[in-house]
Structure formats: structure tokens, C-alpha cells
Amino acid sequence: MPHVITQSCCSDASCVYACPVNCIHPTPDEPDFHTAEMLYIDPVECVDCGACVTACPVSAIKHDGALSPSESIFAELNAGFYAETRPRPLLAPVVPPLQVRAPAVPRVAIVGSGPAAIYAADEILTIPGARVRIYERLGRPYGLARFGVAPDHRRTRAVTRQFDAICADPRLELMTGVEIGTDLTHEQLLADNDAVIYAVGASADRALDIPGAELPGVASATAFVGWYNGHPDFAGQSFDLSHPRAVIVGNGNVALDVARILTIDPALLEDTDIAPQALDALHRSAIEEVLVVGRRGPAQSAFTVPELVGLCSTPGVDVVVAEQDLESLPDTDPRARILRNRTTQTGNRRIVLEYLQSPTAVLGDDAVRSVEFGRNELIAGDDGSPRVKPTGELHTVDAGLVLTSIGYRGLPVTGLPFDDGVVPNDAGRVTGVPATYVTGWIKRGPTGFIGTNKSCAQETVRSLVADYNSGRLA
Numbered sequence: 001m002p003h004v005i006t007q008s009c010c011s012d013a014s015c016v017y018a019c020p021v022n023c024i025h026p027t028p029d030e031p032d033f034h035t036a037e038m039l040y041i042d043p044v045e046c047v048d049c050g051a052c053v054t055a056c057p058v059s060a061i062k063h064d065g066a067l068s069p070s071e072s073i074f075a076e077l078n079a080g081f082y083a084e085t086r087p088r089p090l091l092a093p094v095v096p097p098l099q100v101r102a103p104a105v106p107r108v109a110i111v112g113s114g115p116a117a118i119y120a121a122d123e124i125l126t127i128p129g130a131r132v133r134i135y136e137r138l139g140r141p142y143g144l145a146r147f148g149v150a151p152d153h154r155r156t157r158a159v160t161r162q163f164d165a166i167c168a169d170p171r172l173e174l175m176t177g178v179e180i181g182t183d184l185t186h187e188q189l190l191a192d193n194d195a196v197i198y199a200v201g202a203s204a205d206r207a208l209d210i211p212g213a214e215l216p217g218v219a220s221a222t223a224f225v226g227w228y229n230g231h232p233d234f235a236g237q238s239f240d241l242s243h244p245r246a247v248i249v250g251n252g253n254v255a256l257d258v259a260r261i262l263t264i265d266p267a268l269l270e271d272t273d274i275a276p277q278a279l280d281a282l283h284r285s286a287i288e289e290v291l292v293v294g295r296r297g298p299a300q301s302a303f304t305v306p307e308l309v310g311l312c313s314t315p316g317v318d319v320v321v322a323e324q325d326l327e328s329l330p331d332t333d334p335r336a337r338i339l340r341n342r343t344t345q346t347g348n349r350r351i352v353l354e355y356l357q358s359p360t361a362v363l364g365d366d367a368v369r370s371v372e373f374g375r376n377e378l379i380a381g382d383d384g385s386p387r388v389k390p391t392g393e394l395h396t397v398d399a400g401l402v403l404t405s406i407g408y409r410g411l412p413v414t415g416l417p418f419d420d421g422v423v424p425n426d427a428g429r430v431t432g433v434p435a436t437y438v439t440g441w442i443k444r445g446p447t448g449f450i451g452t453n454k455s456c457a458q459e460t461v462r463s464l465v466a467d468y469n470s471g472r473l474a
């Protein structure tokens, strides 16, 4: 029986290099690595050595005999990835080690301490003698790995243990509570270092620009996530959970996290890292139903399959989808199989996945009372991708809480160019600013899993080392 990758996979590819028979794909050098929702083990080639289990930082790999009933779909998903033959070498191509011109040793400052920063530091520290100083504006490190990942995703949150091990290297100094641009300037960092890498993430959220969006009871998923994860910027927030229905606009993985936290039995969150005031409020919550509303159709849902599996196996919570929406998905779509096989139970709280609707107004006098939605139809955009066109048909639903989960947005960094939420760069080199690099969400935009930032950081560090070796950082 082979090994199987399950839902907490954060795509860092550590297992790929541990596998003696190269049966875990896509590998970082393969074109579909950046679009894959997770990595998959080929059940025919796997020799069951278990090396990948030890390599995985989030315990995402199991022997297929050890899968729980809700995880059994992952055996099918792993095997399904290999339905078509994949040409592949006997071993995954090993990335050559970084080489710097001797006897020099680079000193690098990294701004931010999220996954992108830590993976960048890890890569730099492969150079003997290299030194790294990380500056983090918050009192605690690891960015969204600590303040974004949902508290009930215990295995994913365990990636911070790997980050602790990386930060324990005596050549790395972690300075928390230091904001670059306020407490120290870019010029001060450059005076002490050969280069500066910005890994500041994309902390702002996209705003919903509709009438009533300013009413009390409307908030961003960013604020709600920050509140339940104890992010200091959101410590003063409170959310009115006294109405039986909440609406979430957008249907990405963040929307699913928020819907699950709003509906899960709070007793199941007791032994997690959830902020105490959030746990207390969830215990008193009257919410019975959460609508997760996508502007496009079921086939364009932004959430990933592993997260849908997790949602559908949340105890005490029913996931509800209209019959016509289910029918619109082809039988071959794993989301159709997961949604058709789910069970419901009277008395459970409900998460309703709604489609082809855009909010047009939030209604209420001194707080949210209801949301007006316009129905959409799908049309082909200029590039052929499905876009929405309002049909003009409107309806309203009562709700006491509206959370917008429509994506994140980078903020400008003092002294760096900025364009549409990211810092313009070429393989991590900031355009027009010497000795300055970016990695993570501020480099490529707010998409991808924790591990996606590893290959992103490796690319940036390789650019930095090439510049160092050619004397461009002198």
C-alpha cells in the first residue's frame, strides 16, 4: 500500500528531495508546480520507504492504510494525478548549492519574518559564514503562518517548529518589534549589510465598494482572522455574532477558514491557539448559517479541493449547495464528488455555498440588517476566461454580519517602486534599486501556500548571490 499526501500539504516540496524514486510531483522545476493545489504521490511507483513522512514539516503524508474515512478521498486524488503518464527523470533534479566568491561572506538584512523571509534566510545560511538579520515589526515572528493559518489547522501551524529550527542558527539574528521605514530606514540597513530583502507580505485587504459597506457589522476577513488569531493590530476589534446568519463575500480558502470558524463547535477550538476573547465570543454566538457567496459559478470556486474536504468533514456542520449548482460541475471534477458524497444532519449549523451573485448594497440604519445581491451570468472575457455579467435580477437576504474575503493587497514600501500591489522586480531584484530584493507576497502578489514561498525565496536568493559574485553589491 502506498503513501498518500493529505490536506495540510503546504507545498514546500521537502518530500520531493527525500523520495528515492522521484514519485512525488509536481516538482518545483515542473511547470504545474505553481498552480498545483498540493503535491501528489504516484501509488504505482511508491516503494513505501517512509522517507517523505519524516521530511514533511506539517505531517501531511500518511500510509494509505492509516487514512481516516474523510481522508480516503486523498488516495483517489493522489492516484488521479497520475492518470496520464508523466515523463520524469529517475531522481528529482537537485538544485546546485549556492557558491560565493571566497573568502567573502555576505551579510543580508531581511524585512519581515513570514514564510518568505524564513525560507530566504534558510537559503542564505547554506553559504558557509553568511549572516542574516531579520527585522519583524510585530512582537512575534512568522507572519501569516502564525497570524493567518486557522487555529484548528494544527498540522499546518506546526510549520512554525521548522521555522524555530531555522531561526536557531547562531548566524541568524531575529529582531522583533522593529518596523523598517519607522524605527530604521532602508539606508541604515544597507549601511550594515550587502543587501536587503523585503518579505513584507500583502497585509491590506481589497475593499468592497458598495453602498452600506461602511455600516457596523461589515468587516474584512483580514480583521476577523486577525481577531481570532490574536494579531495585535486587531486586538481591539469585536464582532456582533448575535444574528443567526452571516454572509461572506468571496469563496477562496480564507472564506472557507472564516466560515468554518464561525460554525464549528467552539469546544473543538478549546485546545488551539485561538485568541481567548474570540473563543469566548464564539461560545456565545447565535450564528446558525453562513452564506459563502461567489460572484462566478461553481467551476470557478477559488477554494482548493483539500480545503473543501476539510470543510465537508467538520463535525456538526453541514455544507449545502443548490442542486443546479452541483449539476453544473462535471462528474470528473473532484469537487462534485466531494459535495455529492457529503451527509447532512438535522440540528447542524450550515455553510451554504452560493454562486453567481454579487453584493450590490448592504442595508440597515445603524448596523447591517440585510444584503442586496444582484444575480450574474457568465460570459467569456477578452482572454476567454469566464467573467460575470449582471442580469439585473436583485434579491435581499437578512444577515447581521458581512465579511469581505475578496483577496489581499500589498502596501507600498518607502523608497521602493510600487505597481498594482506588488514591488516590480526581475526574479526578485527590485527594479531600479540596487542591492534590494523582494520575496513572497510582496514580490508575486497574494496567492499561494506557505511552501510556495520556498521556491520563490530560493529564486530571489539566487539572484542576490549572482549579483554578489559579479561585484554588483560592492
Ligand SMILES: Cc1cc2nc3c(=O)[nH]c(=O)nc-3n(C[C@H](O)[C@H](O)[C@H](O)COP(=O)(O)OP(=O)(O)OC[C@H]3O[C@@H](n4cnc5c(N)ncnc54)[C@H](O)[C@@H]3O)c2cc1C
Residues within 6 Å of the ligand: 009, 010, 011, 111, 112, 113, 114, 115, 116, 117, 135, 136, 137, 138, 141, 142, 143, 144, 145, 148, 149, 150, 153, 156, 178, 179, 180, 181, 199, 200, 201, 202, 203, 225, 254, 257, 408, 439, 440, 441, 442, 447, 448, 449, 450, 451, 452, 453
Ligand atoms: C488568512 C490566511 C490563512 C492562510 N492559511 C494558509 C494555510 O492554512 N496553509 C497554507 O499553506 N497557506 C496559508 N495561507 C497562505 C500563506 O500564509 C502565505 O502564502 C504566506 O504567509 C505569505 O508569506 P509572506 O512571508 O510573503 O507574508 P506574511 O506571512 O504576511 O509575512 C510578512 C511579515 O512581514 C512583516 N512586516 C511587514 N512590514 C514590515 C516592516 N515594515 N518592517 C518589519 N516587518 C514588517 C509582517 O508583520 C509579517 O510578519 C494563508 C493566508 C491567509 C491570508
Ligand SMILES: NC(=O)c1ccc[n+]([C@@H]2O[C@H](COP(=O)([O-])OP(=O)(O)OC[C@H]3O[C@@H](n4cnc5c(N)ncnc54)[C@H](OP(=O)(O)O)[C@@H]3O)[C@@H](O)[C@H]2O)c1
Residues within 6 Å of the ligand: 206, 249, 250, 251, 252, 253, 254, 255, 257, 294, 295, 296, 300, 301, 302, 303, 304, 307, 358, 405, 406, 407, 408, 446, 447, 448, 449
Ligand atoms: N488552507 C490553505 O491552504 C489556505 C488558507 C487560506 C489562504 N490560502 C491561500 O492564500 C491565498 C489568498 O486566499 P484568499 O481566499 O484571500 O484569495 P483568493 O483565493 O484569491 O480568493 C478571492 C475571492 O474573492 C473573490 N473576489 C475578488 N474580487 C471580488 C469582488 N470585487 N467581488 C466579489 N468577489 C470578489 C474572488 O472571485 P473571482 O474568482 O471571481 O475573482 C475569489 O472568490 C490563496 O492563494 C489561498 O489558497 C491557503
Ligand code: SF4
Residues within 6 Å of the ligand: 003, 018, 019, 020, 021, 022, 023, 024, 041, 045, 046, 047, 048, 049, 050, 051, 052, 053
Ligand atoms: S514512501 Fe518513500 S517511495 Fe513512497 S513517496 Fe514517500 S519517499 Fe517516495
Ligand code: SF4
Residues within 6 Å of the ligand: 005, 008, 009, 010, 011, 012, 013, 014, 015, 016, 039, 055, 056, 057, 058, 059, 060, 061, 451
Ligand atoms: S507539506 Fe511539503 S513535505 Fe509535506 S507533503 Fe506537502 S510538499 Fe511534501
